[in-house]
Amino acid sequence: METNATTSENLNLYEKAENYTKTSLDLIKLKTVSATADALSTVTSRIAVGAVVAFFTAFLNIGISLWIGKVLGEYYYGFFIIALFYLIVAILLHKTQHKLIKTPIGNMIISSILKDSKN
Template identity: 80%
Template sequence: MEPNATTNENLNLYEKAENYTKTSLELLKLKTVCSVADVVSTLTSKIAVGVVVAFFTLFLNIGISLWVGKELGEYYYGFFIMALFYLIVAIVIHKTHHKLIKTPIGNTIISSILKEKQN
């Protein structure tokens, strides 16, 4: 009788291990989906805000360019001055993009992904 009892216990243990593995994989899938959804939704909302800010900035810059050009006597002077301003801003951003852009965005994405593992 004992060999049958051992066989039943081994079979039961095997089924429990199989169920545990399946459940663990399903949980991992769900956590991954949750993390990806959180990152994508955050990114989408930030892109939407960025588009609105870009339009605001575009129209503001056109207005400033026209105003500066009117004060200087020729409208194209205002556009040249604004272009020079943005060239300077681009150079500064290029020189400091790791500190100003890459590191904060990377940290935000990593902390967003890892916050599920901390809970």
């Protein structure tokens, strides 16, 4: 009689463990899908905004170059001045890339990962 009760309890325990494992796997799958969807939607929206900003910047630079060139008498002078401006900006960014770019982006990624792991 005792062996039947023990066998029944073991089967019940086995079923509970199996259900727990299946539920845990389903939860992991859902969290993965949620994180992937969130990442893809964020990347997609940032690409869209970046494209609009890039077009705006390109047309603004062409307009400023033409205006400076008209003021100086030759249109290509304006383009040279704008190119020199971007060369100076690139040099400054290269010199300060850790402070201005790497550290803030790294901190943002770490805080995003830690925020997701707390939930």
